[in-house]
Amino acid sequence: MQPFGGKYLVRGGRVVALDGAAAPKRVVVSVFESVDKAEAWRNSAGWKELEPIRAKAAKTRAYIVEGVAN
Numbered sequence: 322m323q324p325f326g327g328k329y330l331v332r333g334g335r336v337v338a339l340d341g342a343a344a345p346k347r348v349v350v351s352v353f354e355s356v357d358k359a360e361a362w363r364n365s366a367g368w369k370e371l372e373p374i375r376a377k378a379a380k381t382r383a384y385i386v387e388g389v390a391n
Contacts, residue, residue: 324365324367325358326358327351327358331349333347336348360385363383
């Protein structure tokens with residue numbers, strides 16, 4: 322992520338469900354400067370090399386969400 326300006330905002334820690342379905346076991350939130358940079362990371366050769374390992378280790382749902390500028 323780092324070559325694309327990405328950093329972790331949240332990684333692990335206790336998850337408490339307030340509404341809706343049960344809380345997932347783990348939550349990871351990464352921050353990028355733009356949707357374009359997040360997509361570039363997700364499409365990078367580095368990620369494509371690691372993705373099969375991640376896929377074997379966890380069932381995930383991933384989203385890119387445009388948020389609020391800091």
